[in-house]
Amino acid sequence: MSIPPVTRKTQHVNQIYRVNADITVAQTLPGAFYHDTIVYEALRERVFARTWQWIGDLADVSEAGSLSPRLLLPGLLNEPLLLARDGENTLRCLSNVCTHRGNILVKEACRAARIRCGYHSRRFDLAGHMTFMPEFKEAKNFPTVADHLPNIPFGEWSGHGFAALNPIAPLEEFLGEVKARMHWLAIDKFSFDSAHSRDYVIDVNWALYVENYLEGFHIPHVHTGLNEAIDYGSYATELHRYSSLQLAYANDGTPAFAQPSGKRVAAYYWWIFPNLMLNFYPWGLSLNLVQPEAIHRTRVAFRTYVWGAATLDAHAAAALHQTEMEDEAIVQAVQRGTASRHYGQGRYSPTREQGTHHFHRLLCEFLQAPFDRVSVGAMMESAES
16 A cells, blocks of 8 residues: 555654754754755744744834734745734734635735725724625625634734744743843834845755854854954853843953843844844844745845934944855855765754754754644634634
């Protein structure tokens, strides 16, 4: 008896990729991982659809009647979402797809008392309930819960929105450590800086970009300018369930946060599984969202937020860009190298690569976990409740 293709793919994903919990003996993910189309497809549902994705700041939905369309993880999930704040000041994340024929409902941010489809005039209130549909008097068993807009799991933090299709855990389990550790920063008061925000498109597998971010091991060898600004010897990594923190302490002459301990922190590099970086500097926040567009193409959205009277000056902006260019060059070289017939697996530095080991372990955990794709029915039940 032949094995169905879906079963073969599941066995392939579950059996091949494993990383030992003991970093002192563990081997890295093999080079084949970054070129495995079956795994790349599996990651879409098993990792990205089950984790919380940043969907932007919430500045344009601060008032009642505000509507703002968002696209959940462009290039991979591509799920149309709609943020809607009703007259009672409740902010919801709804599907932005009409339940009649699938038309996109809201094309740009606006203010409205209701949501109206421009195709056949189906209407919804700002909680997502269908309220009117012309020419349906003779339809039997209509309307039902399926005619309402599904509510998408949604959460807020310091003026930023997060959504998930089928979250494995509450948002708090992903962001809780960040909130607790950075509570002294008025992040909700940071202002978006469009002049220093941009996207980078790189011909690499998204996971290579992330794992490079998660270790400071390469700093002395790749980032000359950054290495002069920080104390590499005291560079430290802290691991949490779905996040990690890299602490970069400042050398003399480098801007830094003042700490009660007397140590000067140049940057807090937070990573939220699987693809969000929150980089806090004395001038504000550089938020980086890693967006897989193809197995060997990744878009990284850099969004800049400044705080108080601080500004991102030309020198700091140039330093960020230079560091990014250096990272891209090395990751592109690794992309080519992992495809080599002579590369198999590497080993981790127990001292310097805890973050990358942690990331690889989480990827394997999600790939091997029992999995059911989120159903429309489940989202409808959420909408009804």
